[in-house]
Amino acid sequence: MDIRVLGCSGGIGGSANRTTSLLIDEDILIDCGTGAATLSFEQLLAIDHVFITHSHLDHIALLPLLVDTVGDFRTRPITVHATEETIRILRSHIFNWLVWPDFTAIPDRDHPFLRLQSLAVGETIELGKRRISAVPALHAVPAVGYRVTGARGSLVFSGDTTLCDAQIEALNAMADLRYFIVETAFPDAQHDLALAARHLCPSMLRVLLNRLTVDPEVFVTHLKPGLVEQISAELKTGFGRLQPGLLHNDQVFSL
Incomplete structure (x- = not known):
């Protein structure tokens, strides 16, 4: 198993400053900050699981765009693992149809692009x-x-x-x-x-x-x-x- 650092900065500014994201093999992310933007479309398509540490923007900024980019090309949802509190924040403040569509209900709740699983x-x-x-x-x-x-x-x-x-x-x-x-x-x-x-x-x-x-x-x-x-x-x-x-x-x- 290999873990590759996609981003490890506390902020942005230039190509070297990418916020937190770690890639495990080809299919798992820990956090989905701006570092995830370095992945190609084909690499993004391979992501099956995302483990989120917390809800701050530098750790989730690319998550809405990831789901939107590849959801229609996948046969199963991307599963986001996070604590119940973090999932509540994601539902209330990100995937709420105001900031971003609720991809747990797109195209429908039986066949979503996104699944939120608490741990x-x-x-x-x-x-x-x-x-x-x-x-x-x-x-x-x-x-x-x-x-x-x-x-x-x-x-x-x-x-x-x-x-x-x-x-x-x-x-x-x-x-x-x-x-x-x-x-x-x-x-x-x-x-x-x-x-x-x-x-x-x-x-x-x-x-x-x-x-x-x-x-x-x-x-x-x-x-x-x-x-x-x-x-x-x-x-x-x-x-x-x-x-x-x-x-x-x-x-x-x-x-």
Whole structure:
């Protein structure tokens, strides 16, 4: 199983800044930010499942366009997996006929282009030999991270989160954890903003990593454009056993 980074920026601006989306093999997305726009029509047509961490626009921006683009060319709906709270937001504020058509009823409810399936923290979806589990997260809206497990171990994507005791506990219970992709949206100068928005900054990331008893490779994502150099510099000092690196577009992880 391969996981390819389609986008990992906290914002837009130029071709390098694509918001969050990870492609698993050819048929699964974790989040559907602007990074998904790098896929060709044929690649978009192959997407059967989308796992959404939370409802913020940088993580769902391409989802309405994805369904609209390929729905009429598929023989089965795209299934979106998310918490019940996130599904409620998608129904109320996106697929509501005002912002975008309700593709759970197009062309009719018996043959929709889109299916919304709720999952809970701790629940695992098995897709062939691949297992995707929702892990806790703590953000400004209801949110989860995801654990992806293959034959050679697990990768966890934190999703958008501040320090979350339940997520740290879940990580420490994963003996097979190889990779941890974790957000760090703000520099330490904006520590108060990070707290208010329920994101991480480098000093908070140090606390998180110091509490881990597992030994994954750590990659930082979701840096705000315009602050990348500042955050990157702060990520180079003060870390101990788990020294984070930066996540990059088109990076591939094999499990």
